[in-house]
Structures are given as structure tokens and as C-alpha cells.
Amino acid sequence: MAYNMTPEARRGQLIADLHGLADYLDRHPEVPIPRYGPVRVSVHPIYDTEATTEAEAIAEVERIAGLLGVPLRVENGHHIACANFGAVSYEAVLITQAAMDRRAAQDSYCNNISPDPPKE
Known part of the structure; x- marks a missing residue:
């Protein structure tokens, strides 16, 4: 496109x-x-709408939830509006910067931890 x-x-x-x-x-x-679906059409307000700030993007997800007639879900910094059409869903998602920063902090340790015992 x-x-x-x-x-x-x-x-x-x-x-x-x-x-x-x-x-x-x-x-x-x-x-x-896909055997288990769903197939998703995802809209990310910061990229796909006129929203330019995190606050505007959150408001856009809230607006889309209203248009879709679905509840807004807010979970650990993820703002989600999702309507399901059988095996196909339409969703608008905004992940806050704070949530992305928390994830980056968690992932920063991933190369320092090994399930294997140390080699002698």
C-alpha cells in the first residue's frame, strides 16, 4: 500500500x-x-492515526472502543479495543512508554541468566 x-x-x-x-x-x-486463529487487523494509533502523543493515542483507543461498541481493556500499560468477527478480529492497541520501559528493563537481564549450570 x-x-x-x-x-x-x-x-x-x-x-x-x-x-x-x-x-x-x-x-x-x-x-x-490458521488452525486456531484469530486473524487480526491491528491499528496502532501513534502510527495509523493523527495522534502524536501518548495521551492522544490513548484517547484514540478509547474512541475506537466506543465506535466498535466494546469495552476498553487496560492491562499493564496496554490499552486495547478489540472486536471479534468470528475468527477475524479488529483491534486498536497502544502500549505506553512506561510499559515498554518496564519490559526493556526485564529483558536487560536475559543474557545474564542461563538455565544451564556453569561450566568448570
Whole structure:
């Protein structure tokens, strides 16, 4: 998808591409599909909307939850609005900087810990 498309054109192209995928899979039953699903369409407000700050992105996830008619989930710095359509889901996700920083701090030790006993 071209980056220089208008929002309306990008939306139309995404919808056409989703129809194209569905039609292709329908015509080619030999092509495997996810066994357990779901297939996700994910929107990340900082990248996919006009939100430029974390606060604006959180507000955008809240707005999307309202549009979808689903509750907003906030878990450990993850703000999520998710609507399920059978094996396909649409979600808007914002992970706060504080949550990403906590994860980075946890991961900073990963190369210092080994399940194997030290070699002598």
C-alpha cells in the first residue's frame, strides 16, 4: 500500500485487499489457513492515526472502543479495543512508554541468566 495515498484511498485499498485475500482463499482450498486463529487487523494509533502523543493515542483507543461498541481493556500499560468477527478480529492497541520501559528493563537481564549450570 502506498504511503502517499489519501486516508480514504488507503481505507478503500485495505478493504479491497481483504476481499481479495478472502476470494483467493475461497478459490484455493489447498492453501492452509490458521488452525486456531484469530486473524487480526491491528491499528496502532501513534502510527495509523493523527495522534502524536501518548495521551492522544490513548484517547484514540478509547474512541475506537466506543465506535466498535466494546469495552476498553487496560492491562499493564496496554490499552486495547478489540472486536471479534468470528475468527477475524479488529483491534486498536497502544502500549505506553512506561510499559515498554518496564519490559526493556526485564529483558536487560536475559543474557545474564542461563538455565544451564556453569561450566568448570
